[in-house]
Amino acid sequence: MKKAISLLLALVMVMALAAPVLADDVTEGPHGLKYAEDQTLRLVYSTEAETLHPYAGSNTAGTWQAISNLCEGLTSVDQYGNFVPGLAESYEVSEDGLVYTYHIREGVHWVDMDGNEMDELTAQDFVTAAQYVCDPAHASGAASYYQDIVAGATALLQEEETDMETLGVKAIDDHTLEITLEKPVPYFYGYGGHIIPVPTSLFTELGDSYGMDPESLWYIGPYRLVEFEPQMSRAYEKNESYWDAENVHIERVEMTYNAEADALAPELFKRGDIDEATIAAAIVSEWMTAEDTKDITLPPQPDPTYTYYYGFNYVPQIDEKYDPDTWVKAIDNENFRQSLYWGIDRVKAGKAVMPFNTENFLVTTITPVSWCNIDGTDYTEMEPIAEITHRENFSFDPDKALEYKEKAVEELTAEGVEFPIKVYMPYNPGVTGWDQEILIVKQQLTELFGPDYLDITIEAGPSTGFLADVRRPGKFSFMKLNNGASDYDPQAWTVAFSEDNNWTFLDKALGPNVQALAQEYLELLNEAKAITTLSAERYEAFAKAETFLLEHALVIPFCADTTGYTATKINPFEKMHNSDGGWKYARVLAEPMTVEQYNACYTDWLAARAESIK
Numbered sequence: 224m225k226k227a228i229s230l231l232l233a234l235v236m237v238m239a240l241a242a243p244v245l246a247d248d249v250t251e252g253p254h255g256l257k258y259a260e261d262q263t264l265r266l267v268y269s270t271e272a273e274t275l276h277p278y279a280g281s282n283t284a285g286t287w288q289a290i291s292n293l294c295e296g297l298t299s300v301d302q303y304g305n306f307v308p309g310l311a312e313s314y315e316v317s318e319d320g321l322v323y324t325y326h327i328r329e330g331v332h333w334v335d336m337d338g339n340e341m342d343e344l345t346a347q348d349f350v351t352a353a354q355y356v357c358d359p360a361h362a363s364g365a366a367s368y369y370q371d372i373v374a375g376a377t378a379l380l381q382e383e384e385t386d387m388e389t390l391g392v393k394a395i396d397d398h399t400l401e402i403t404l405e406k407p408v409p410y411f412y413g414y415g416g417h418i419i420p421v422p423t424s425l426f427t428e429l430g431d432s433y434g435m436d437p438e439s440l441w442y443i444g445p446y447r448l449v450e451f452e453p454q455m456s457r458a459y460e461k462n463e464s465y466w467d468a469e470n471v472h473i474e475r476v477e478m479t480y481n482a483e484a485d486a487l488a489p490e491l492f493k494r495g496d497i498d499e500a501t502i503a504a505a506i507v508s509e510w511m512t513a514e515d516t517k518d519i520t521l522p523p524q525p526d527p528t529y530t531y532y533y534g535f536n537y538v539p540q541i542d543e544k545y546d547p548d549t550w551v552k553a554i555d556n557e558n559f560r561q562s563l564y565w566g567i568d569r570v571k572a573g574k575a576v577m578p579f580n581t582e583n584f585l586v587t588t589i590t591p592v593s594w595c596n597i598d599g600t601d602y603t604e605m606e607p608i609a610e611i612t613h614r615e616n617f618s619f620d621p622d623k624a625l626e627y628k629e630k631a632v633e634e635l636t637a638e639g640v641e642f643p644i645k646v647y648m649p650y651n652p653g654v655t656g657w658d659q660e661i662l663i664v665k666q667q668l669t670e671l672f673g674p675d676y677l678d679i680t681i682e683a684g685p686s687t688g689f690l691a692d693v694r695r696p697g698k699f700s701f702m703k704l705n706n707g708a709s710d711y712d713p714q715a716w717t718v719a720f721s722e723d724n725n726w727t728f729l730d731k732a733l734g735p736n737v738q739a740l741a742q743e744y745l746e747l748l749n750e751a752k753a754i755t756t757l758s759a760e761r762y763e764a765f766a767k768a769e770t771f772l773l774e775h776a777l778v779i780p781f782c783a784d785t786t787g788y789t790a791t792k793i794n795p796f797e798k799m800h801n802s803d804g805g806w807k808y809a810r811v812l813a814e815p816m817t818v819e820q821y822n823a824c825y826t827d828w829l830a831a832r833a834e835s836i837k
Contacts, residue, residue: 249810254823256794257813262474264793264811265497269484271454276434277419278356278363292446292459292476292806297325297349297400298415302808303832304593304800306413306711310344310420310443310466311400320407320755321374325349325400325415331466333422333441336449340464341422341441346394348420353392355421368417374403407755410595410712417709419443445471445807454480472810492790498811502788504576504656510788511579519815521789522580524825527591529784530716533567533664534704535560535777537732537741540697545647545680550700553644555734557775558631562676563701564776566624568667569617573782575663576656584782585617589769590716591783594708597762599837602713605759608766611773618780621671628672643678647700649693653686661703695725703781713765717748720772729777740775747771790815796828 250258270285277294299309311325327349332340356363357379369376374391378384391403402418404411422441426433434440437448445465450458459476462468479497481487488500493516502510502520510520535554539547553559573581586592588611592603603612611618632642648665650657658681665679684693693699704726708715719726722745729741751764772778789795792812799805816824 252794252797252810252812253827254820256816256820256824259792259811259813262472262811264473264476264499264806266476266478266499267481267484267488267491267497268457268478269480269482271480274434275437275440275448275451277421278352278365279361279434289448289457292444293440293442293448294419294444296416296419298412299807300416300799300805301835302797302800302828303835305835306415309415311415314415316412320409321404323402323404323411324395325402327398327400328466329398331443332464333425333443334447334462334464335441336437336447338447338460338463342424343397344420344443345397345423346400347397348423349400349418350392350394351423351426352419352421353390354387355426357387357390365417368414372404372408372411372414374405377405409755409757409761410710410714412757413709413711445805446476456480467807470808471806472808473806476806489790492815498792500790502790504578504788507578507788510790516790518817518819519790521791521795521816521818521821522583523577523785523787523789524795525584525591526784526786527594529705529707530586530589530591531703531705531781531784532589532719533563533779533781534702534719534727536697536700536702536728537734537737538697538728539647539700541647541700545700546645547700549640549644550646551733552638552640553631553635555732555736556631556635557736558627558634559644560776562624562627562631562672563668564624564779565618565620565627566668566671567664567779567781568619569781570619571667572660572664575660577782577785579788582617584785586780586783587611587614587618588773589719589778589780590713590765593832594716595711595713595762596836597757597759600759601836602762602766605763605766607770608773611770624671628676632676643674643676645700646677646679647682648679648702649682649684649699650703651686651689651693652683653689657703658683697725697728705784713762713769714752717765717768720744720778721748727778737777740771740777744768744771744777792816794824795821796824 252258272286272289273283274286275290277290295309297309297311298306301307310328310331312328314323314325316323327344327346331344333342333344334340353369355361356365357369357376359380359382366380370380371377375384375389379387379390393401395401420443425441429439432439437451442462445462446459447462448457449460450456457478461471461474465471485501485503488497489502489506489510491497492500507520510516537554539550541547569585570581573585577584588603588608590602592612593601595602603609648661650661652658661681665681668677668679694702694704704719706719706726718724720729722730724730729737730745732738732741747768751761751768754761754764773780792815793809794812794816798809799807
């Protein structure tokens with residue numbers, strides 16, 4: 224017997240709350256914002272799409288940015304990052320959590336580049352797409368959403384099976400899609416946006432030629448691609464046949480290619496040639512003080528897709544001159560780790576990359592705030608992690624750090640360890656601001672502890688291949704690390720501390736004390752993973768494991784990623800949230816948004832998001 228999970232109703236309710244239908248003749252927005260009469264958005268871009276095929280190859284960021292507005296998945300996201308109905312108007316999950324039944328919208332048609340309605344969307348279009356992805360000959364980057372998740376996918380991808388009928392993606396009828404999983408995956412509901420269809424008839428007819436140009440694909444999303452000259456320009460027009468066309472207000476998007484787009488965009492914006500520009504850190508101060516730009520330089524928003532933290536390498540593969548044996552002994556001492564945990568001034572370090580509004584991006588947990596919630600409660604507000612979430616000064620406490628230092632010196636000296644402890648901190652010179660940040664961290668820790676405690680060596684690594692040459696082989700002792708996540712679940716953020724990780728190598732720690740802690744942490748982690756229902760019990764179990772990790776200072780949270788400073792004629796709180804450039808819901812403004820308007824809209828958005836989560 225199947226049950227309709229509460230999320231089903233929640234999706235519909237959130238959509239009604241978060242995405243009100245606004246008539247296209249609306250001329251004024253909140254807080255004095257005025258919408259442009261001509262709803263044409265003009266942009267400049269520097270990374271070209273490799274293909275227009277939604278599933279070909281590795282599906283790079285440039286490719287996805289080009290096609291993300293042309294298609295849609297079973298589910299979508301609203302302005303607050305909530306999952307809302309997409310091409311499936313509803314779904315149910317079986318009692319055992321293995322079978323997802325999606326109800327595909329009726330009367331939705333694919334359109335060609337000219338907007339002519341073609342075939343009606345059916346459940347078979349999702350099956351056709353799934354079978355393409357699970358054919359190993361195509362090496363599709365989307366296979367990660369199927370392998371070890373959807374029944375039959377792993378055997379097909381590993382060529383142990385060739386019969387596509389064994390894949391657990393079935394069209395029950397024209398508008399009913401059934402997906403059977405290998406095992407319960409409590410966060411599978413979040414994969415709906417990645418399960419997008421292809422038009423079966425055209426896809427089969429064109430084969431490898433599908434998506435070669437705007438004429439060789441059909442469209443099912445908010446926009447059609449009507450012009451495409453690689454490394455020249457792209458132009459999009461509203462898809463009037465899109466099922467939710469009344470929430471698509473921008474009529475046309477004109478994009479011009481320039482390899483130096485990031486550097487040129489600010490000046491192009493000032494000249495009125497484009498409607499949005501990212502303001503690089505190098506010129507932010509200039510823009511925030513100049514009379515013509517100071518009121519329109521908007522602060523960035525936190526981007527929880529990536530999180531950064533300072534990590535101890537528990538299996539350092541570093542040169543003998545950096546004394547790796549002593550480093551292992553030092554970090555095996557909890558008081559030593561705690562001294563660094565409480566001793567790094569995150570605000571001071573963060574200003575190197577984000578000189579204004581720095582506190583908006585700093586974090587005290589590895590799992591970002593607002594990443595996932597259950598029953599209206601954000602994961603980071605659950606016990607026992609809530610106390611860490613609300614620590615003052617983002618866990619910087621110099622007095623506490625010095626207390627831990629004294630204990631560490633006493634204990635390690637008794638073991639025969641000589642001070643100062645050599646700390647090898649490489650960085651990627653290709654990442655803007657990292658060199659400045661790491662220098663600030665060195666200076667700040669040296670000033671706090673004195674030169675007799677730490678001997679920090681900063682060294683530039685390669686600007687290309689940094690992950691392969693430095694992080695993954697463990698050629699560091701202490702370094703800023705990061706990882707991203709796509710699963711809206713606490714488990715997504717455990718990758719750097721789990722078994723066989725190549726971030727911290729915690730599971731292979733050489734020190735006996737950390738070995739014991741790692742074992743206890745992994746046991747807590749496995750207990751959490753064993754709870755396969757989407758529930759408060761599961762979240763609380765992960766919160767317990769993460770709290771253990773942080774209370775023992777096995778890693779030092781630092782900050783979330785950021786969207787960067789911008790100047791724009793789009794209210795960022797109207798468009799799809801964290802959607803890699805989705806233009807749905809947004810409108811072009813008549814004038815650039817001001818900082819005052821931004822702050823007022825942000826306040827409204829935070830309140831509305833909190834309400835939508837409930």
